[in-house]
Amino acid sequence: TTSQPILEVTGLTMDFGGIRALDSLDLQVREGEIVALIGPNGAGKTTFFNCLTGIYKPTGGDLLLTPPGQKTRRLNGLKPNKVTQQGLARTFQNIRLFPNMTVLENVMIARHCRTRAKVLGAIFRDRRTREEERQIVELSYSILEKMGLESWVNEFAKNLPYGAQRRLEIARALATEPILLLLDEPAAGMNPQETKELDDLISEIRDDGLSILLIEHDMKLVMSLSDHIFVMDYGKKIAEGNPEEIRTNPDVIKAYLGED
Numbered sequence: 001t002t003s004q005p006i007l008e009v010t011g012l013t014m015d016f017g018g019i020r021a022l023d024s025l026d027l028q029v030r031e032g033e034i035v036a037l038i039g040p041n042g043a044g045k046t047t048f049f050n051c052l053t054g055i056y057k058p059t060g061g062d063l064l065l066t067p068p069g070q071k072t073r074r075l076n077g078l079k080p081n082k083v084t085q086q087g088l089a090r091t092f093q094n095i096r097l098f099p100n101m102t103v104l105e106n107v108m109i110a111r112h113c114r115t116r117a118k119v120l121g122a123i124f125r126d127r128r129t130r131e132e133e134r135q136i137v138e139l140s141y142s143i144l145e146k147m148g149l150e151s152w153v154n155e156f157a158k159n160l161p162y163g164a165q166r167r168l169e170i171a172r173a174l175a176t177e178p179i180l181l182l183l184d185e186p187a188a189g190m191n192p193q194e195t196k197e198l199d200d201l202i203s204e205i206r207d208d209g210l211s212i213l214l215i216e217h218d219m220k221l222v223m224s225l226s227d228h229i230f231v232m233d234y235g236k237k238i239a240e241g242n243p244e245e246i247r248t249n250p251d252v253i254k255a256y257l258g259e260d
């Protein structure tokens with residue numbers, strides 16, 4: 001299509017001292033697509049997410065977010081919480097939940113972040129009307145149900161099995177009602193059964209209309225889910241295309257797919 005991409009990244013560059021971790025990277029995500037970012041260890045994928053979400057301030061380039069039907073916003077230089085409020089939500093390579101809060105609380109906290117709560121704990125201090133609270137609880141329950149976590153709502157996050165913790169991370173990201181969901185290796189550490197369930201869940205999230213940008217090493221999952229794939233090596237984009245084009249691209253096979 002010729003429609004404006006939801007996310008448009010141009011010339012993104014990130015230097016750490018003498019190391020150029022991202023080298024003039026161009027990337028787009030269109031509405032309703034699952035886009036994957038793949039590449040060998042150290043290619044710069046996580047650095048890219050960190051630039052996008054305000055954890056790092058890029059050395060150069062532009063990060064533009066255009067929610068469907070709305071005007072374009074520049075994300076460059078925004079703090080992580082502001083990026084969330086603009087509609088980007090992410091999960092991390094290593095699980096980062098609130099371990100001593102319940103499953104429900106983990107999701108509700110995220111909801112409050114999107115709605116600009118000044119203090120994370122506001123929820124427990126009666127600063128919201130009952131109606132607002134009721135809506136947040138309702139939304140949280142529906143997300144937990146979708147992610148297959150309804151039987152765990154009152155359990156501490158730390159007590160969940162590993163696969164369920166990973167799904168809770170996604171649930172928490174969804175609670176911010178993002179325009180674009182960033183998933184950093186969601187299948188890492190999962191067994192084949194959990195990975196299959198994750199595949200179905202991510203497809204459902206996309207079918208609900210959300211656009212997704214995914215870093216993932218599990219090629220089976222990447223090929224099954226993605227509408228479009230970007231391949232990075234040494235901070236540069238070396239290829240992009242649909243799964244079939246990527247599977248058969250000689251440069252990709254040499255740099256990456258040939259590894260296993």
Ligand code: ATP
Binds near residue numbers: 019021043044047048
């Ligand atoms: P993996 O698949 O292992 O997660 P990756 O593609 O996510 O790898 P990055 O973690 O983004 O790769 O790393 C890209 C390069 O940037 C590496 O050479 C890394 O050492 C470097 N790098 C990342 N963060 C920093 C930092 N804070 N300071 C210095 N160098 C960094």
